[in-house]
Amino acid sequence: MLNLPVTEIFSSIQGEGPYVGARQIFLRLPKCNISCPYCDTETKVLQKFRLETEPGSRVFEEMDNPVSLAKLLELLETFDFSIHHSLSVTGGEPLLWVKELQVLFPQIREKRLKIYLETNGTLPNQLLEVLPMIDIISMDIKLPFAGQSFWNVHESFLRNSLPKEVFVKIVVNEDTPQIDLENARDLIAGVNPSILTILQPVTKTRGINAPNPCQLLEWQSLFLKKLNNVRVIPQTHVFMGQL
Numbered sequence: 001m002l003n004l005p006v007t008e009i010f011s012s013i014q015g016e017g018p019y020v021g022a023r024q025i026f027l028r029l030p031k032c033n034i035s036c037p038y039c040d041t042e043t044k045v046l047q048k049f050r051l052e053t054e055p056g057s058r059v060f061e062e063m064d065n066p067v068s069l070a071k072l073l074e075l076l077e078t079f080d081f082s083i084h085h086s087l088s089v090t091g092g093e094p095l096l097w098v099k100e101l102q103v104l105f106p107q108i109r110e111k112r113l114k115i116y117l118e119t120n121g122t123l124p125n126q127l128l129e130v131l132p133m134i135d136i137i138s139m140d141i142k143l144p145f146a147g148q149s150f151w152n153v154h155e156s157f158l159r160n161s162l163p164k165e166v167f168v169k170i171v172v173n174e175d176t177p178q179i180d181l182e183n184a185r186d187l188i189a190g191v192n193p194s195i196l197t198i199l200q201p202v203t204k205t206r207g208i209n210a211p212n213p214c215q216l217l218e219w220q221s222l223f224l225k226k227l228n229n230v231r232v233i234p235q236t237h238v239f240m241g242q243l
């Protein structure tokens with residue numbers, strides 16, 4: 001019997017990207033293979049995970065980690081699948097748990113709930129192991145930071161994603177170098193210029209500020225020179241007060 005450590009489970013409104021406003025069940029898993037400077041997510045494996053008892057209540061039941069996949073399915077089914085668009089599997093980086101997800105995903109889809117994967121787009125081989133069971137891929141392109149860049153793995157990941165619905169999200173701030181944006185744009189254009197690309201202004205954190213209105217317009221124009229579908233969408237759950 002496989003077990004999986006979990007960070008949190010709740011029902012809420014998707015706040016990012018083209019599915020903004022959709023009702024989803026969120027399954028957040030711990031651990032990440034990279035360390036983004038603006039990360040505000042708990043990625044450690046904790047002794048307990050939290051399950052919101054009523055959507056929006058901020059009342060959480062604490063449960064022991066790791067949880068068996070059978071128990072996890074039971075917990076997920078306490079939500080009414082019929083009113084949810086999909087199960088948003090997020091992190092951390094969920095593809096670090098691919099062995100467990102290979103078992104969980106088919107059981108979710110059997111109950112007619114779609115799988116929406118939120119990923120940092122850096123584990124292309126792991127993606128292939130669960131690709132047939134995924135409906136929608138929300139892939140981040142991480143711009144270089146702290147001397148690290150991810151261009152090659154991102155390109156492989158995006159190519160591997162093509163059999164599925166995939167969109168790319170790029171978080172930008174007031175100091176994002178234009179050369180990084182050009183490289184990201186060219187990477188996407190080289191795979192397929194019709195891939196929906198979201199520029200997401202960072203939500204202000206630890207002295208990292210969102211771009212100003214002129215920067216956003218200029219950067220969207222820069223992307224639109226080579227891509228067909230480029231939208232600017234901030235994190236809307238923040239101003240809706242959603243988790």
Ligand code: SF4
Pocket residue numbers: 032033034035036038039040041043091092093120
């Ligand atoms: S990929 Fe996501 S979870 Fe991992 S460090 Fe970056 S923002 Fe945090």
